[in-house]
Amino acid sequence: MKPTVYLPSMLTIVALAACNSLSSPIISSPRFTTYQAEGDSATVAASLNSFRAALGGILNAPNSAPTDSGRREINWDGVPAAVTNVDTFPLAFFNVNSKRGVLLSTPGTGLRVDSTDFGVPAQFHAFSPKKLFAAVGSDEVVVDFKLSGTNTNGLSTGFGVVFSDVDVAGSTAVALYDSTGALIANLAAPAKSSADEFSFIGAVFAQPIIARVVITSGNAALNAPVTDVSAGGTKDLVAMDDFVYGEPRP
Numbered sequence: 315m316k317p318t319v320y321l322p323s324m325l326t327i328v329a330l331a332a333c334n335s336l337s338s339p340i341i342s343s344p345r346f347t348t349y350q351a352e353g354d355s356a357t358v359a360a361s362l363n364s365f366r367a368a369l370g371g372i373l374n375a376p377n378s379a380p381t382d383s384g385r386r387e388i389n390w391d392g393v394p395a396a397v398t399n400v401d402t403f404p405l406a407f408f409n410v411n412s413k414r415g416v417l418l419s420t421p422g423t424g425l426r427v428d429s430t431d432f433g434v435p436a437q438f439h440a441f442s443p444k445k446l447f448a449a450v451g452s453d454e455v456v457v458d459f460k461l462s463g464t465n466t467n468g469l470s471t472g473f474g475v476v477f478s479d480v481d482v483a484g485s486t487a488v489a490l491y492d493s494t495g496a497l498i499a500n501l502a503a504p505a506k507s508s509a510d511e512f513s514f515i516g517a518v519f520a521q522p523i524i525a526r527v528v529i530t531s532g533n534a535a536l537n538a539p540v541t542d543v544s545a546g547g548t549k550d551l552v553a554m555d556d557f558v559y560g561e562p563r564p
Contacts (some may be wrong), residue, residue: 317347317348317349317364317365317368344519344520344521344523345519345520346472346498346499346517346518346519347368347517347518348499348501348515348516348517349361349362349364349365349368349474349514349515349516349517349518350501350503350504350513350514350515350516351504351513351514352480352504352505352506352507352511352512352513352514353506353507353511353512354510354511354512355441355512358441358476358512358513358514361514362474362476362514362516362556362558365472365474365514365516365518365558366385366558368472368518369384369385369471369472369518369558369559369560370383370384370385370471370560371383371384371385371561372384372385373385373386373387374386374462374561376392376412376413376414377412377413377463378413378462379462379463380415380461380462380463380464380468380561380562380563381561382561382563383561384560384561385558385559385560385561386414386415386416386462386558386559386560386561386562387414387556387557387558387559388408388414388416388556388557389442389445389555389556389557390427390442390445390446390447390555390556391442391443391444391445392412393407393427393445397427398427398428398429398445399426399427399428399429399430400426401423401424401425401426401450401537402424402425403418403424403425403426403427405417405418405419405425406418409460409462409463409464410463413462413463414462415459415460415461415462415463415468415561415562416457416458416459416460416557416559416562417457417458417459417460418455418456418457419455419456419458420449420450420451420452420454420455420456421452421454422449422450422451422452422454422535423450423451423452424449424450424451425447425448425449425450425455426447426448426449426450426537427445427446427447428445428446428447428448428553429444429445431446432446432448432536432537432553434542434545436545437479437542437544437545437551438478438479438553439478439479439510439512440478440555441476441478441512441555441556442476442555442556446478446553446554446555447553447554447555448531448536448537448552448553448554449531449535449536450535450537451535451537451538452535453530453531453532453533453534453535453536453552454528454529454530454531455528455529455531455554456526456527456528456529457473457526457527457528457529457557458525458526459524459525459526459559459562460562461562461563461564462561462562466564467493467525468522468525468562468563468564469492469493469522469523469524469525469562469563469564470522470523470524470559470560470561470562470563471518471519471520471521471522471523471524471560472516472517472518472519472524472559472560473488473490473516473517473524473527473557473558473559473560474488474514474515474516474517474557474558474559475488475503475514475515475516475529475554475555475556475557475558476512476513476514476554476555476556477503477512477513477514477515477531477552477553477554477555478512478513478552478553478554478555479506479542479544479550479551479552479553480503480504480505480506480513480532480550480552481505481506481542481543481544481550481552482505482532482533482543482550483502483504483505484502485505485530485532485533485550485552486502486503486513486515486530486531486532486550486552487500487501487502487503487515487529487530488500488501488503488515488516488517488527488528488529488530489501489527489528489529489530490517490524490526490527491524491525491526491527491528492523492524492525493525495526498519498523498524499517501515501516501517502515503515509544512555516558518560522560522562522563524559524560529554531552531553531554532549532550532551532552533549533550534549534550534551536551536552536553538551
């Protein structure tokens with residue numbers, strides 16, 4: 315699937331449609347290019363590789379010093395056993411323990427990195443095996459950028475997420491905000507068309523502008539006592555895998 319370029323006039327319409335999700339000013343922004351895909355791992359990997367190329371530069375290793383180019387990635391698989399399969403994953407893990415310039419938070423009760431497909435292997439599948447990620451008690455995760463390993467706020471040129479088991483169109487989205495708190499893009503992840511498929515959504519700007527990302531994965535907390543629509547329930551429960559983003563810069 316070809317990337318889509320959005321101009322400021324189109325972006326304003328998208329932002330207005332999404333503004334009820336977070337109280338923020340609405341502004342026009344520079345154009346951005348979206349990358350999206352749904353399908354098997356090979357199909358999603360092709361779009362993800364195009365997204366990586368658009369971010370430019372190389373993959374900067376964990377714990378490497380901040381730089382002015384390249385990208386960072388989180389695939390959860392190197393998370394130690396002590397903070398896997400518990401609902402207390404450290405919010406600053408990817409800026410302190412494995413420095414990649416990201417602070418995580420949620421309006422829920424915690425975060426979880428899971429190696430068991432959240433106990434539902436027929437429903438959830440890891441894109442880069444074997445671990446997945448989700449909030450606990452919420453369907454929302456917030457990502458704030460820092461210059462890697464520091465307390466200095468950072469800005470990224472782009473951000474993308476691979477999702478597992480997006481059943482309902484519009485249930486899963488990635489909202490991007492600038493340093494003033496203005497919504498600059500709201501990206502809906504495509505729903506899968508058959509079982510065992512993944513969804514990817516991301517956007518790239520020409521300059522570092524993204525200060526915060528709000529990810530809505532599904533329309534209910536994954537650990538809630540509800541049944542997913544793919545199993546005959548009424549809610550779309552969604553897990554996350556790879557995060558890919560431009561190196562956070564000053």
